[in-house]
Amino acid sequence: MSAPTIGGVSVPRGDGTTVVRIRRGASLNDFADRIDANPASLVTVLFHLGEMATVTQALDEGTLEALGGELGYVVEIVSPEDEDRELLESFDIDLDAELEAEGDEDLQPRPPVVTVMGHVDHGKTKLLDAIRSSDVVAGEAGGITQHIGAYQVTVEHEGADRAITFIDTPGHEAFTAMRARGADVTDIAILVVAADDGVMPQTIEALNHAQAAGVPIVVAVNKIDKESANPDKVMQQLTEYNLVAEAYGGDTMFVPISALKRTGIDELLEAVLLTADASLDLRANPDKDARGVAIEANLDKGRGSVATVLVQSGTLNVGDAIVAGTAYGRVRAMFDDRGEALAQAGPSCPVQVLGLTSVPRAGDTFLVAPDDRTARQIADKRDAAERAALLARRRKRMSLEDFTEALERGKVDTLNLVLKGDVSGAVEALEDALLKIDVGDEVELRIIHRGVGAITQNDVNLATVDNAVIIGFNVRPDVRVAELADREGVDIRYYSIIYQAIEDVENSLKGMLKPIYEEVQLGTAEIRQIFRSSKFGNIAGSIVRSGLIRRNAAARVLRDGVVVGDNLKIESLRREKDDVTEVREGFECGIGLGSFNDIREGDVIETFEMREKERTA
Template sequence: MGNKNLQKQEESRDSAESGSIYPPVVSVLGHVDAGKTTLLDAIRKTQTTAREAGGITQKIGASEVEVDHDKNKRKITFIDTPGHQAFANMRSQGVNAADIVLLIVSLVDGVQPQTKESIKTIKESETPYIVVFTKNDLPTANIEKAKQQLLNEEVLLEGLGGEIPYISVSAKNGEGIEALLDLILLVYDLSGIKKDAQKDFLGIVIDSKLDKRRGVAVSIVIKQGRLVVGDKLYDSEKEVGKVRATVNPQSKNVKEALPGDAVEILGITKVLPLGTLLHKKPEQVLIQSQQPQPSQRAIIKPQDFLSFLRDEKKQELLIVLKTESYGEYEAIKNSLPEDVEIVFYGQGDISVSDIILAKDFKALAIGFNVKITDEARDLAKNEDVFHKTYNIIYELLDEIKDALAGLTEAVEEKIQGKANIVAVFEGTQEKIMGLKVTEGKMIVGAKVKIYREEKLVGESRIVTLKRAKESVKEVSKGNECGATISPFIDFQVDDVILSHRKD
């Protein structure tokens, strides 16, 4: 029996490698009472018949389930531990442990403050996500209200002007759980995410603790490459230990781990922070081996802020900031405009990890009274990451403010369409505006600004467009249509509506 199971595991490994079908890694975010833990428990319960074969225990900060999908056995790895803050900590290392995020929204409580924080975190990470409505078995469940609240947070669901998939489930009676697992695999397959066991190894720490009996136990997700017992591991340029054992989510020792796997490793010499990136080579060697030839990439001139921002089509200014002292950081932070966000701060020279982070967030790498290492400078050139260092605080602040002002002007010019409100109708649930498009086009899901006598009344988003009672996705110049918006603004006849591009 044991030999047959071992043979099946080897066949599964061979199939994964030949077809590059590695399991997606899924993280779960949402409000504290939205039902995240209950949902994970329900997912595990659907796998109770497979318990002997493995896939449902929760020993290492992650769970693994096996799913029948399109007549194939597929695996999904769930990260059990991170909330939105831990998820953000992982992102601050320049790599996201998860391939897909489940945004959990209770149909009873709707969108809560922590839901909004989770939405912001997901959008910043640019990770594919699925909205999972929970508690649909309760009498007070209200899915239409929850959808409207998400729309107000610019989460555009399928069928409501966007492409974000969603599903309604009940962790209590199991409704929708199997369909959710199928949806996860579908989104993953369509995402184009590529994993390669032949690439340089990269793992990310999702849990780390000191066990009195076993020593330091570190749980990691494999992003690329493979991990084998006996491998030496490095965080940046320092060796952190040699792998003497790898344990899978079923608490079984395994000889190797492949992309998408979550394993606990023993042999690490210290407790590692959540989000630490692990390699098999020192970071400096990795960067040198992965760099393309300089002639293959355009090099950004570090002096031209606005050119860089416009090329990246950015509408906000994000900064990775390194200073010599904390007092300098405080002075800079308190002097920056409100539209500038520091996504990471540290002391010391700008390093390779700072450039990786700036690339991930499409941010500027800025230093004050510090230098940039040669390795970081080379990586920044090859990855088109903007960097610059200063010794005079006013020069830093003035250049950022000038760039932000120029960026704002550029964004304001990106008008997609213009229409006049020629009529107002009372719908069954909301007011409908009758529009005549005078410039460009109106598009479902687009942001709009409504003006009255050249004064801004408010900002909203187009939810529906109809022509001759037929729903349409866009209406071009010279045509008339009916439109609804959300959030609601008290519009009136002769108001002007401007539609903006979704850059």
């Protein structure tokens, strides 16, 4: 390797094929370590490439690749999973080697891990209560005394006592948040559907989340004790979503239950065990250091950081040094869901752990480290890597332009979409039209979720996990959700004409996406009071909530996140008694929308402009 002079400084050069593996958000210091160079010299090289950076500043992928190319190196950005694996290997902890070394004789059966999901008010909580009360062991021990976010019940099945672990998450939002961090916790999902209500929007959301995770589903048809109950209707409705009951020749088990009357609970638990035995190989090695996932955690005034963890393999013992995400510590005490102290916990066992120095996040993986010092070092390095990656750039997800570029490079063959619209008919029509797009066998279009109403935080979470593009048809997100999407790099496309959405997706799938105009939001204003004027029509007395409102700007009116007036214009704008050209955030103003008078208090006026956006590829 030669050491050429660039900008008056000597820098080691690669031969054009030398690979440098480096993490996302690395600094010039990190890059210099990899190629054995002086970090200050790399500052000069980067300056000659037109970039200014300090030696400790986190850099984005493009800058690192450009720097590597200039010096004759092929830069490979290491994924967070690979980075964490390499970090652990540097401490002589090789998870992959552990798995490969395990033979059939080391693996022992473990209980299935089940998550209960479904529409609000369909009886999830009642069902969980009924399952708890059916636990033969809990009955002998005097019942559940505390809630730890997960619990284990023991039931009799085919003459033997079998355990089932239930994760009591607050819904599919938490389920997705855990998947976003790479935590595949659930083995089986129970989908609760009310027999008198049928399939509802959140039922579909929960179903889509479970199917995206690739877990078997058992359907619990609840409230069969009601007069208006119609379990057959539920079975028919769910066939539209690829859940075909065994009665119809499918392989999904449907169990009629009444959580209130506590009937059918034993049959439901039996269905879970039958599904587990038929579809899954649930075995783990208990004779090694524990590995698992943090399900939830909180800071308790008296006990400090309290984390509920699910052991996935190995055995966790009191006194073990553990690290969970960026939190570390020594297990001071462990409790089960009945509040009883435990000395050890095996695979699929949920326990409450005391002793961590900070609070881990839901979905963070935990492992037992050789000693306290190693646990602290792993946690500190993870924390530093996370901060650097965050500073380097926002996490960029897939956009339609990126999809075209990735398609050309052969990196991706599926485009995932989340569809949201103002009415179900429009969403169905859009879905049907998109699925009819024919681009051959090389690429596939997958709609992972569809729904009616405003774009929610849950939609953004799902798009984050599955690298999806969100299509909004006559609907918008609120400010908080838009900020989350921007932060996560989720591409949201807004349309009011179906064929424009179809055209964009089709062009993207065919790799022919043309330069587009990008809608840029200028500001939003909330209508506080409406003034009637015979000369000007209805005037919206408003307060500017974000950005600015500009006279003659394009506008639309939103009611509960749904577009009720589009293709409008701010025709008059007054501040007190004066005509003004613009009003900024925090100020009140009067807004006239010309002949459009269908406004109500609480509506949001959104202003925007169209800017040409050139394709980068």
